[in-house]
Amino acid sequence: MSAVQGASLSTGRVHSGEWRAVALSVAYFFCVLTAYYMIRPVRDQLSAVVGSTQLPWFYAATLLATLALTPVFSGLVSRYPRRVVVPVVYGFFIACLIGFVPLFGAHGPLSPRVLGTVFFVWISVFNLFVVSVFWSFMTDIWNEGQARRLFPIIAVGGTVGSLVGPALTGRLVGVIGVAPLLVVSASLLGLALVFVILLGRWSRVHGTRRFESSHEAAIGGGMFDGIKQVFANPFMRSMAILLLLGDWIGTVNYGLVVDYSKATFTDAVSRTRFAADLDLMTNIVALSAQVLLTPWLLSRRGAASVIGVWSVVTVMFLTLSASVADAHAPLTELFPAYGALIASLPAGMAAMIGPLPAVAMALVVSRGLAYGMVGPARESLFSSAARTLRYKGKNAVDTAAWRFGDVAVATTMVGLRSLGVGVAGLAGISAVVAAGAGVVGWNLARWVQRGGAAEPGEGARA
16 A cells, blocks of 8 residues: 555545545435334333343344345345345335334234244344445445545444434334334335435446446355355454354343343333433444544554454453442442432433443443444455455355354353353453454454455455
């Protein structure tokens, strides 16, 4: 990389000619995550009804659905160009959302438990595929240098959407009910599809990858290429390991919070409100990281430093959860100085944060920084990889590998709890895993920076 290119990277700003596409990318991600976060609190309160002991079954059903759909997606990108694949994926999920509407009626054909299980599985698959397709599309129109500069900015659109989504749900659900929320979510996905079309037109004329012969062509190959790449390609294998380590942290924290919610709240409204509050606080942390820290760190120091900082902070908060006497007690009661700090905040914010126990704070911070730091850093690494890896292997990691991790971690967690391992022990194990994830992510990012992920003719270009 030349000195001029390096200086360009260090600015972390949008360059001339990129503004339109960046704005469209931000709006696209905003619509996708607003659509998802509008209906996510319903899923989370259903988890709290049954507790963490039932999560392995939920995740196993989700894994089976994901394994069934991943080869279908791989087959689509093998046979059809990007301009066909992306609209087909979003069109499928829009149709599913509309199809759920009559099931949520007062006299729907499914029992509440069956509907809850089906909806949990579908929402989990929905989130994985629509977000994975978004980032695959992004890495297909931006090169590695642009990704390092622009992905933190683009990620802000999703984070803002993740704030607007729960806020809309809180305001609308009492007015229009649950079923119409699905229609609003589907409409937002339809708007995202409009932005996909506009971005595709821009990239064909102005995109830096437009000179690549494979820019919009069908990728070729077979339906199971993505899953094979996870095992055969060192880059994809390392990405899968990094994701699985992060999945341990996220799933264990989620399970601990689910158990706290089950023990603390007695009705669906309270559980849903609690889940929405956690989403809101998590995404405030993510947005703060994306605006204040990640763009500077990623553009100047690279993905390795971003992942390293996330690892250190996450280890600190997990260690706090492992060390407190009662992880379910509000932190304001355990630490008077912290309680005085919270009391100085605006009343609404203090009422939201004050009652949170250590397990909830660990979830908020670790998940928020995973969204705000690891997400953009991880996606920037994919922009250096071959196109077949960006679509097939990446989708397999983001869907099948992730959901396999959910099942494995949730099952292991239930087993450990049956052996007497409590909150402190689980949090301590997660702290060790977070440290390991930092080492793996640091080494992987440095290897990618040296050109390890590129294939002939598709190296990183700043």
